[in-house]
Amino acid sequence: MDASQTISQMVLETLRKINRAIGLRSRQLVKTVGLTVPQMLILKEVVESGESAIGHVAAHVSLSQATVTSIVDRLEAHGLIVRRRGSADRRKVLLAATERGAEIVARNPAILQEQFTEAFSKLEPWEQTQILSSLQRIATMMNAEQIAVPPILHEESWSEHESELAATQRPEASPVS
Amino acid sequence: MDASQTISQMVLETLRKINRAIGLRSRQLVKTVGLTVPQMLILKEVVESGESAIGHVAAHVSLSQATVTSIVDRLEAHGLIVRRRGSADRRKVLLAATERGAEIVARNPAILQEQFTEAFSKLEPWEQTQILSSLQRIATMMNAEQIAVPPILHEESWSEHESELAATQRPEASPVS
DNA sequence: CGCGAATATTTCGTATACGAAATTACCTAC
DNA sequence: GTAGGTAATTTCGTATACGAAATATTCGCG
Numbered sequence: 001m002d003a004s005q006t007i008s009q010m011v012l013e014t015l016r017k018i019n020r021a022i023g024l025r026s027r028q029l030v031k032t033v034g035l036t037v038p039q040m041l042i043l044k045e046v047v048e049s050g051e052s053a054i055g056h057v058a059a060h061v062s063l064s065q066a067t068v069t070s071i072v073d074r075l076e077a078h079g080l081i082v083r084r085r086g087s088a089d090r091r092k093v094l095l096a097a098t099e100r101g102a103e104i105v106a107r108n109p110a111i112l113q114e115q116f117t118e119a120f121s122k123l124e125p126w127e128q129t130q131i132l133s134s135l136q137r138i139a140t141m142m143n144a145e146q147i148a149v150p151p152i153l154h155e156e157s158w159s160e161h162e163s164e165l166a167a168t169q170r171p172e173a174s175p176v177s
Numbered sequence: 178m179d180a181s182q183t184i185s186q187m188v189l190e191t192l193r194k195i196n197r198a199i200g201l202r203s204r205q206l207v208k209t210v211g212l213t214v215p216q217m218l219i220l221k222e223v224v225e226s227g228e229s230a231i232g233h234v235a236a237h238v239s240l241s242q243a244t245v246t247s248i249v250d251r252l253e254a255h256g257l258i259v260r261r262r263g264s265a266d267r268r269k270v271l272l273a274a275t276e277r278g279a280e281i282v283a284r285n286p287a288i289l290q291e292q293f294t295e296a297f298s299k300l301e302p303w304e305q306t307q308i309l310s311s312l313q314r315i316a317t318m319m320n321a322e323q324i325a326v327p328p329i330l331h332e333e334s335w336s337e338h339e340s341e342l343a344a345t346q347r348p349e350a351s352p353v354s
Numbered sequence: 355c356g357c358g359a360a361t362a363t364t365t366c367g368t369a370t371a372c373g374a375a376a377t378t379a380c381c382t383a384c
Numbered sequence: 385g386t387a388g389g390t391a392a393t394t395t396c397g398t399a400t401a402c403g404a405a406a407t408a409t410t411c412g413c414g
Contacts, residue, residue: 069363093364
């Protein structure tokens with residue numbers, strides 16, 4: 001947290017740190033519950049909204065279809081949900097939770113927050129609201145910008161390096177003896 | 178944004194959305210500048226702090242050493258930084274930016290924000306401060322919890338599925354003729 | 355009917371991310 | 385001086401995440 005940074009930079013830096021904390025938390029979850037946060041999110045969504053298509057779930061949890069597909073692969077491998085081709089529209093793949101899956105969600109309604117919720121609930125109500133409002137403000141700003149994609153740099157000089165070093169072989173820093 | 182959610186849940190949901198927006202933004206960056214956000218972050222750190230060890234950089238950008246290693250691989254492949262074994266302590270791998278790398282950072286001091294900074298700077302100063310403070314509040318709460326790892330569930334019934342379905346083969350939803 | 359546009363999902367390639375184990379180097383006590 | 389512990393980095397395995405392209409299906413229009 002260098003004093004020479006702009007507030008904007010500090011905001012982004014803090015967001016990255018929060019994000020990392022969430023990621024680490026997710027990995028701890030694997031050890032206790034056996035599922036990561038994204039997996040829980042999707043399982044929960046499926047349980048609560050009944051049989052629903054992949055695209056529907058993806059939109060609800062704010063992830064791409066491709067991402068949901070791979071997470072569903074794991075949930076299905078664990079026997080927590082099942083895929084079923086839609087009968088009305090056979091392009092769709094409907095997801096349904098198995099008993100096992102439903103049980104896990106039912107047994108852990110707050111599993112996704114737990115400790116965070118605990119700490120958060122100790123704040124004053126007006127403070128909670130303010131924090132949420134600040135976050136939504138940021139989310140809105142970011143989404144708005146997501147649309148516009150002004151090509152910033154480029155000029156020249158870039159991309160010639162691409163081909164020669166494309167292979168993911170790391171040149172040893174220095175072959176010591 | 179369901180009305181039936183607790184504020185805490187909404188906070189987490191909003192954080193995930195913000196995070197996604199940052200991720201998407203990062204991918205756009207690849208097209209304009211040729212580097213992702215994490216790559217820029219590390220390159221910038223190396224340029225600004227001179228020759229520094231991997232561990233040092235990792236701590237500064239809040240990422241694990243393993244992650245930094247792989248990102249450095251790519252930056253090195255692109256000829257933006259070089260690895261050098263430390264002479265004093267040969268366990269350390271020192272990073273230094275090449276001319277090319279330094280030039281990119283120099284030419285794009287604000288590349289990491291750009292549009293976000295633009296929008297953010299239009300807010301009232303007191304509002305900016307408030308947002309930052311809200312975020313730091315959250316970050317602090319999350320880091321504090323990172324320490325304690327109370328085993329929540331487990332009971333039994335878990336993990337027997339692991340072995341039989343470990344392979345990443347997806348059982349076709351239903352082999353429709 | 356039948357073909358092309360539209361829609362839904364999966365596959366493929368790439369880039370983060372992390373923990374745990376392996377590797378290499380250093381350092382201290384004996 | 386060497387054995388054992390510590391420290392720094394890399395390797396390995398796994399899980400997200402996404403875009404772009406491929407695939408499968410539906411639907412509209414002639």
